[in-house]
Amino acid sequence: MAEEIKKEAPANFKPDSYRVTIDNITIEVPPGTTILNAARQIGGDVTPPAMCYYSKLQGSGGKCRTCLVEVAAGSNADPRPMPKLVASCRTNVMDGMVVKNITSEKVLEARAAVVEFLLINHPLDCPICDQAGECHLQDLGYDHGKEGTRYEFRRRTFEKEDIGPYIQLHMTRCILCYRCTYVADQLTDRRVHGILDRGDQAEISTYISKAIDNDFSGNMIDVCPVGALTDRTFRFKNRVWFTRPIDAHRDCDKCCGKVTLWNRGDEVLRVTVRKDPWGEVQSYDGKPGWICNTCRFDKKHINDWVIEGPTRINRHSVISQGHYLGFKKPQETISEVMGGRHPKLMMDIHSISDVNIVDISQLPGPATSNTFEKDLNGVNIGMGTNTGEKD
Amino acid sequence: MGSKLLLDKVHIENIRSYDVYRREGGYRSVEKAIRSMNPVAVMEEVKKSGLRGRGGAGFPTGMKWSFLAKPEGVPRYLVCNADESEPGTFKDRYLMEFIPHLLIEGLIVSSYAIGSNRTYIYIRGEFKWIIDILEQAITEAKNNGWLGKNILGSGFDCEIYVHSGAGAYICGEETALLESLEGKRGNPRIKPPFPAVRGLWDCPTVVNNVETIAAVVPIINDGGDNYAKIGTGKSTGTKLISSCGNIKKPGVYEIEMSISVEEFIYSDEYCGGIANGRRLKACIPGGSSVPILPANLLLKTAKGDSRMMTYESLADGGFQSGSMMGSGGFIVLDEDQCVVRHTYTLARFYRHESCGQCSPCREGTGWMEKILLNIENGKGKMSDIDLLWDIQRKIEGNTICPLGDAAAWPVAAAIRHFRDEFEWHITNPDDAQRRNYGLANYAEPLKVVAV
Numbered sequence A: 001m002a003e004e005i006k007k008e009a010p011a012n013f014k015p016d017s018y019r020v021t022i023d024n025i026t027i028e029v030p031p032g033t034t035i036l037n038a039a040r041q042i043g044g045d046v047t048p049p050a051m052c053y054y055s056k057l058q059g060s061g062g063k064c065r066t067c068l069v070e071v072a073a074g075s076n077a078d079p080r081p082m083p084k085l086v087a088s089c090r091t092n093v094m095d096g097m098v099v100k101n102i103t104s105e106k107v108l109e110a111r112a113a114v115v116e117f118l119l120i121n122h123p124l125d126c127p128i129c130d131q132a133g134e135c136h137l138q139d140l141g142y143d144h145g146k147e148g149t150r151y152e153f154r155r156r157t158f159e160k161e162d163i164g165p166y167i168q169l170h171m172t173r174c175i176l177c178y179r180c181t182y183v184a185d186q187l188t189d190r191r192v193h194g195i196l197d198r199g200d201q202a203e204i205s206t207y208i209s210k211a212i213d214n215d216f217s218g219n220m221i222d223v224c225p226v227g228a229l230t231d232r233t234f235r236f237k238n239r240v241w242f243t244r245p246i247d248a249h250r251d252c253d254k255c256c257g258k259v260t261l262w263n264r265g266d267e268v269l270r271v272t273v274r275k276d277p278w279g280e281v282q283s284y285d286g287k288p289g290w291i292c293n294t295c296r297f298d299k300k301h302i303n304d305w306v307i308e309g310p311t312r313i314n315r316h317s318v319i320s321q322g323h324y325l326g327f328k329k330p331q332e333t334i335s336e337v338m339g340g341r342h343p344k345l346m347m348d349i350h351s352i353s354d355v356n357i358v359d360i361s362q363l364p365g366p367a368t369s370n371t372f373e374k375d376l377n378g379v380n381i382g383m384g385t386n387t388g389e390k391d
Numbered sequence B: 001m002g003s004k005l006l007l008d009k010v011h012i013e014n015i016r017s018y019d020v021y022r023r024e025g026g027y028r029s030v031e032k033a034i035r036s037m038n039p040v041a042v043m044e045e046v047k048k049s050g051l052r053g054r055g056g057a058g059f060p061t062g063m064k065w066s067f068l069a070k071p072e073g074v075p076r077y078l079v080c081n082a083d084e085s086e087p088g089t090f091k092d093r094y095l096m097e098f099i100p101h102l103l104i105e106g107l108i109v110s111s112y113a114i115g116s117n118r119t120y121i122y123i124r125g126e127f128k129w130i131i132d133i134l135e136q137a138i139t140e141a142k143n144n145g146w147l148g149k150n151i152l153g154s155g156f157d158c159e160i161y162v163h164s165g166a167g168a169y170i171c172g173e174e175t176a177l178l179e180s181l182e183g184k185r186g187n188p189r190i191k192p193p194f195p196a197v198r199g200l201w202d203c204p205t206v207v208n209n210v211e212t213i214a215a216v217v218p219i220i221n222d223g224g225d226n227y228a229k230i231g232t233g234k235s236t237g238t239k240l241i242s243s244c245g246n247i248k249k250p251g252v253y254e255i256e257m258s259i260s261v262e263e264f265i266y267s268d269e270y271c272g273g274i275a276n277g278r279r280l281k282a283c284i285p286g287g288s289s290v291p292i293l294p295a296n297l298l299l300k301t302a303k304g305d306s307r308m309m310t311y312e313s314l315a316d317g318g319f320q321s322g323s324m325m326g327s328g329g330f331i332v333l334d335e336d337q338c339v340v341r342h343t344y345t346l347a348r349f350y351r352h353e354s355c356g357q358c359s360p361c362r363e364g365t366g367w368m369e370k371i372l373l374n375i376e377n378g379k380g381k382m383s384d385i386d387l388l389w390d391i392q393r394k395i396e397g398n399t400i401c402p403l404g405d406a407a408a409w410p411v412a413a414a415i416r417h418f419r420d421e422f423e424w425h426i427t428n429p430d431d432a433q434r435r436n437y438g439l440a441n442y443a444e445p446l447k448v449v450a451v
């Protein structure tokens, strides 16, 4: 305790930037930067995953423990290592600090453990979850988890609950990151939901299911890292990777009006905030671009919007498999990796999957079985015959 | 008989009332501090006494006070932690119930030292009748000029407020306590910042246990040096031990920290030995959160020295072969007790009391409870023991507050020292439903010196 308090109190001399080394990469950041934000400036694998921290929500972070890192040296002034792993989202860098993230066995082990803890009571209902494809828990499990489960008990379940006309709460999927409560505190004029109960019985609830109707409540859906809060107007309409994200804007007197439309053809299925590379809402001039419920839920016609162009989606995201933006298939890669040889046993996915013969993102409406119709020679004739008005 | 500093007058009839308490020398320390000492001198006296926090962590109190940030124009607060909810610990309750003015007196002196004009007692909600006792004591103290404006003409103002908790163990953790006191959900805060810098309503705050505050009274009355003469090494003064379990005389004892564990359990002055002619099997020496020790390691350290009732000696050997003083809840198990069942009970407690903020504690405590229940019910597998070990290891140290550690340690220690009993439960599921494993070899002298 003694040391930490000493560190808190600023020494007389305070440089205007601190040098911090994360996984052997050194950068300079302003004092007051957290380890996580310093790592985000470096980017790539060096950045710890963050499930509860949200830079635009004050007070968030520290809870999920996925961002734990090892501090191998506290600072130039006090180079001792920190005894425990620390939450990088809530720990500020010090000058000369040395941090280990993926270079630390301890961190990787603890992180895998956190993933396991987050998943033991998770329903794993991705096949029917609207969040699938843009779910941070899926990404986390894929990147940092172990396969299989050691949990042999009944999973915790809760009843689904509609909170207001626009939002559905699937408490069973919630990871209790508290982000949505911060949104309610910081964006809406009055918070009417919160965490009830404690421990593994803790749940999000509105006060006696009092509906949340508030101009900015829809942003809770966007900050929710999992499928616990979903858009009722989009429910089961489509898988996100079949929709086409488009940046658009409109003049709005309540919010910035800058959004991403998730379309099938010209049909607007869903409207969300625009996200930055960390999955957070994008900022404009330092202000987070939260959107109001009118833009999100009521403006579902393409003519409501001024289209700016396709949204850039990370190539690694499943959503980008609709790849219509300057995507080059890495055709040479396989033979390159194989030293010029072509693998014999490679399956031609197109010969066995009907889905892959159709570029679904080009369809004007939802795909139907007609879309995949073939003639006697196996050539697809369904493509383009679907106008979205059939059936 | 050891000297008593806190409970020496507790047997006097009506000591609970102001008149008797005052007649017996009460509030002398307030007079002395406010009339003849400045706040820094009071703090120095507490530093000299070597007093360590009695709430569990044992952090030196004088040092804690001196860390308090003192920015201009910002109030400072003293908060007394009376949330006592640790299983096996009931000393604060005893003190507040029978000699409430001692706490009030200590609070006034400590508030003076710290510069707190508004001091809070955060009390466990279940102690309803004690709230009334304390409020009565506060009113009496106020009517007699010990509280309020301009105490003893010194210009120092102080008010004490009692705030009741609502039944959560986690609100005993100091930052959860502050959240709760502010009227919020009792979730522990992420540290740093520590309360000494940003505590109650973001102001510098000291949180101290009831017994810690009460000990300030004899320290000011008799001087820090005299207090430090009692006890051994860095364990100075007297300590209240609440002992329970299979002993002849359960209760709250004030001991000098210089007696041995053996004396404490077996002498007639204290616990009076194991009840019903049974033999000692194990003991949790410092409240449910600290590691359990088998009899052989309890009475003697791994080095073969006799174990003393001090912070250092109880912790001797680290977690390999030692435990902790903790909050002084001394739980004794005789040979008829089942360590598996006992561990399950604790796991259930921590699962129920986790606030649920951080994933390892929220999910891990429930998982451990379920596995332990299986083993207890004869449905366990050998691999469950290793799984339990792995889960507790992954909770420990990775959480926001020490409740995660407190949930992990009892499980770890039970497996470390009583693994054969766990295995017996798994290999003899039917037997384990009907009888207990018994004393086994836990009381035999150590064959090899544990490392």
Ligand SMILES: Cc1cc2nc3c(=O)[nH]c(=O)nc-3n(C[C@H](O)[C@H](O)[C@H](O)COP(=O)(O)O)c2cc1C
Pocket: B052, B053, B054, B055, B056, B057, B058, B059, B061, B064, B081, B082, B083, B084, B085, B086, B169, B170, B171, B172, B173, B174, B175, B207, B208, B209, B210, B212, B213, B401, B402, B403, B406
């Ligand atoms: C889960 C948990 C529960 C606690 N409960 C109590 C309690 O009931 N009473 C108490 O005095 N300290 C309790 N503590 C310790 C406090 O956080 C804090 O360290 C103590 O009040 C400081 O006072 P001291 O320095 O006088 O010991 C608890 C800690 C934890 C982690």
Ligand code: SF4
Pocket: A173, A174, A175, A176, A177, A178, A179, A180, A181, A204, A220, A223, A224, A225, A226, A228, A229
């Ligand atoms: S509902 Fe979503 S945003 Fe809210 S706490 Fe749960 S996971 Fe986090």
Ligand code: SF4
Pocket: B170, B187, B188, B353, B354, B355, B356, B357, B358, B359, B361, B362, B399, B400, B401, B402, B403, B404, B405
């Ligand atoms: S360790 Fe447990 S009790 Fe403490 S903050 Fe985390 S979840 Fe809450």
Ligand code: FES
Pocket: A049, A050, A051, A052, A053, A061, A062, A063, A064, A065, A066, A067, A068, A087, A088, A089, A090
């Ligand atoms: S992102 Fe840091 S603890 Fe959750």
